[in-house]
Amino acid sequence: MGKVIFGVDLGGTTVKMGLFDPNGNVTEKWEIPTDKSDEGKKILPDIADAIKKKMAEKSVAKEDVIGVGIGVPGPVDGDGVIFKAANLGWGTFSIKDTLSGLLDGIKVEAGNDANVAALGEMWKGGGKGYSNLVVVTLGTGVGGGIIIDGKILTGSTGAGGEIGHIHIVDDEPDTCGCGNNGCLEQYASATGVVRLAKRRLAEDDEPSTLREREISAKSVFDAVKEGDKVSIEIAERFGEYLGKGLASVACVVNPEVFVIGGGVSKAGPVLFDYIEKYYKKYVFRGCSDVKFALAELGNDAGIYGAAKLVLG
Amino acid sequence: MGKVIFGVDLGGTTVKMGLFDPNGNVTEKWEIPTDKSDEGKKILPDIADAIKKKMAEKSVAKEDVIGVGIGVPGPVDGDGVIFKAANLGWGTFSIKDTLSGLLDGIKVEAGNDANVAALGEMWKGGGKGYSNLVVVTLGTGVGGGIIIDGKILTGSTGAGGEIGHIHIVDDEPDTCGCGNNGCLEQYASATGVVRLAKRRLAEDDEPSTLREREISAKSVFDAVKEGDKVSIEIAERFGEYLGKGLASVACVVNPEVFVIGGGVSKAGPVLFDYIEKYYKKYVFRGCSDVKFALAELGNDAGIYGAAKLVLG
Numbered sequence: 362m363g364k365v366i367f368g369v370d371l372g373g374t375t376v377k378m379g380l381f382d383p384n385g386n387v388t389e390k391w392e393i394p395t396d397k398s399d400e401g402k403k404i405l406p407d408i409a410d411a412i413k414k415k416m417a418e419k420s421v422a423k424e425d426v427i428g429v430g431i432g433v434p435g436p437v438d439g440d441g442v443i444f445k446a447a448n449l450g451w452g453t454f455s456i457k458d459t460l461s462g463l464l465d466g467i468k469v470e471a472g473n474d475a476n477v478a479a480l481g482e483m484w485k486g487g488g489k490g491y492s493n494l495v496v497v498t499l500g501t502g503v504g505g506g507i508i509i510d511g512k513i514l515t516g517s518t519g520a521g522g523e524i525g526h527i528h529i530v531d532d533e534p535d536t537c538g539c540g541n542n543g544c545l546e547q548y549a550s551a552t553g554v555v556r557l558a559k560r561r562l563a564e565d566d567e568p569s570t571l572r573e574r575e576i577s578a579k580s581v582f583d584a585v586k587e588g589d590k591v592s593i594e595i596a597e598r599f600g601e602y603l604g605k606g607l608a609s610v611a612c613v614v615n616p617e618v619f620v621i622g623g624g625v626s627k628a629g630p631v632l633f634d635y636i637e638k639y640y641k642k643y644v645f646r647g648c649s650d651v652k653f654a655l656a657e658l659g660n661d662a663g664i665y666g667a668a669k670l671v672l673g
Numbered sequence: 674m675g676k677v678i679f680g681v682d683l684g685g686t687t688v689k690m691g692l693f694d695p696n697g698n699v700t701e702k703w704e705i706p707t708d709k710s711d712e713g714k715k716i717l718p719d720i721a722d723a724i725k726k727k728m729a730e731k732s733v734a735k736e737d738v739i740g741v742g743i744g745v746p747g748p749v750d751g752d753g754v755i756f757k758a759a760n761l762g763w764g765t766f767s768i769k770d771t772l773s774g775l776l777d778g779i780k781v782e783a784g785n786d787a788n789v790a791a792l793g794e795m796w797k798g799g800g801k802g803y804s805n806l807v808v809v810t811l812g813t814g815v816g817g818g819i820i821i822d823g824k825i826l827t828g829s830t831g832a833g834g835e836i837g838h839i840h841i842v843d844d845e846p847d848t849c850g851c852g853n854n855g856c857l858e859q860y861a862s863a864t865g866v867v868r869l870a871k872r873r874l875a876e877d878d879e880p881s882t883l884r885e886r887e888i889s890a891k892s893v894f895d896a897v898k899e900g901d902k903v904s905i906e907i908a909e910r911f912g913e914y915l916g917k918g919l920a921s922v923a924c925v926v927n928p929e930v931f932v933i934g935g936g937v938s939k940a941g942p943v944l945f946d947y948i949e950k951y952y953k954k955y956v957f958r959g960c961s962d963v964k965f966a967l968a969e970l971g972n973d974a975g976i977y978g979a980a981k982l983v984l985g
């Protein structure tokens with residue numbers, strides 16, 4: 362079947378895997394469970410076994426595997442060394458060397474999962490055609506992946522692109538998961554939108570269709586689309602915090618495009634009405650022409666990016 | 674005299690030039706005036722003449738010139754194309770190709786002056802030994818130069834590292850030079866420190882030795898060193914704004930070190946007492962181990978960085 366690449370997205374519950382051709386077409390996708398027992402010792406052997414099984418099934422010779430790319434949930438340096446992934450029970454070691462050893466010397470490249478997903482969006486998703494981009498994932502938290510000249514910006518301790526922890530609000534009483542108060546993540550994540558909504562609803566008794574729904578990022582933006590006034594106020598606050606945060610990011614890395622993904626992004630282009638308004642208000646004018654796009658690969662961004670890691 | 678490199682720092686009034694050996698030792702430094710007449714058409718020919726004259730004087734053969742690096746006051750892309758330098762009367766053109774043409778094909782590399790100065794500090798100054806750093810210039814304004822894996826982060830429109838325009842204060846009545854309100858530059862530049870000082874002094878009649886001095890960044894930090902209470906309050910505000918801004922920068926690019934230069938940096942290490950205190954308060958903990966250092970090359974950072982541009 363010609364030359365192939367394996368893209369692996371290692372998560373806390375499942376490992377997503379994809380078999381790619383060198384042009385980035387995925388010919389097969391599958392998952393295996395993540396076995397975190399025994400300090401995660403079985404995870405890489407399980408992945409190696411799954412790859413070897415697929416090679417046998419598809420009659421892929423070792424020489425035809427260009428390489429295996431893997432995204433992992435923790436800080437990974439430019440040499441493929443992970444510095445602890447508490448979630449998996451892992452300490453510090455070279456993923457690249459270890460997995461390559463389990464695969465009889467097949468080339469392995471490793472990166473942080475959020476960064477690798479950003480690379481995927483650049484290659485085949487919402488950032489296609491750009492080489493300087495910031496992928497913003499509005500999920501349980503706010504994650505970021507920064508690509509400069511086509512390469513992941515890892516940072517000196519693997520914390521490059523941790524834009525969810527940019528300080529945005531001075532008088533926030535609630536504490537962020539990171540221990541600080543007033544992080545962007547506290548307002549722009551899926552849970553952050555819910556917090557903003559509950560706060561707004563508690564301020565007065567103004568009628569809102571939100572009062573009869575379960576509050577979620579989705580229900581807020583559904584109500585925005587229906588013209589609900591209170592929900593629009595919540596969206597304005599969300600947009601102001603996120604627009605202001607992204608304006609700071611732009612002053613630093615001056616990207617061509619922000620690609621917005623994660624659960625909140627399912628609200629669709631309506632988000633941009635609120636983000637761009639405040640982005641333009643706060644940003645340095647030399648960065649005002651940035652584009653905003655939606656992520657397109659969803660949960661597959663990781664396997665695409667992992668495959669792209671191998672191609673460089 | 675062996676292989677040489679010319680480093681050129683083009684300013685609005687003078688052009689600084691340096692003759693370097695490949696190890697970065699400067700064997701000669703000199704200046705020529707910047708002739709901005711006729712839309713700046715004479716600037717590059719003047720520079721080329723000065724280089725040729727020096728080559729003749731030192732009997733340097735064309736083959737022995739590894740290249741000429743130049744830093745210019747405007748946005749320059751990765752191909753050495755400048756996008757307008759209003760200060761010089763220039764429009765958009767390739768500095769690299771034009772200057773190389775004037776020098777009979779000698780290799781030329783060009784970059785933005787602030788970014789090039791940052792490269793100089795990495796090579797031979799306060800950032801020596803690091804390859805991921807942010808150089809912060811606290812002068813008339815606040816400039817930034819970001820180096821990632823030893824390379825300048827230019828940004829998609831040459832606005833990478835414009836950290837002086839990160840939004841810091843929401844209710845600032847005064848407008849920044851960029852047109853926005855509440856930019857970091859309004860508090861952390863030399864003029865910003867003076868504004869903070871005048872505001873504090875106007876708040877009440879508390880005695881301060883500052884009331885009998887000319888207010889400048891230098892006099893404020895001199896008074897801080899003497900234990901003047903009001904000046905210490907001013908330094909706290911300066912430190913809070915700058916520390917908060919640099920914490921945002923760290924969440925994006927996660928550098929190893931911040932190198933602080935420009936006029937305000939002449940106050941010396943006392944600055945770090947105030948910057949680091951608030952940096953640590955606001956930063957994501959994965960970035961808290963960053964180092965702070967003073968710039969060391971002063972006005973020579975540009976010629977060093979320009980020479981380094983050639984070496985890549």
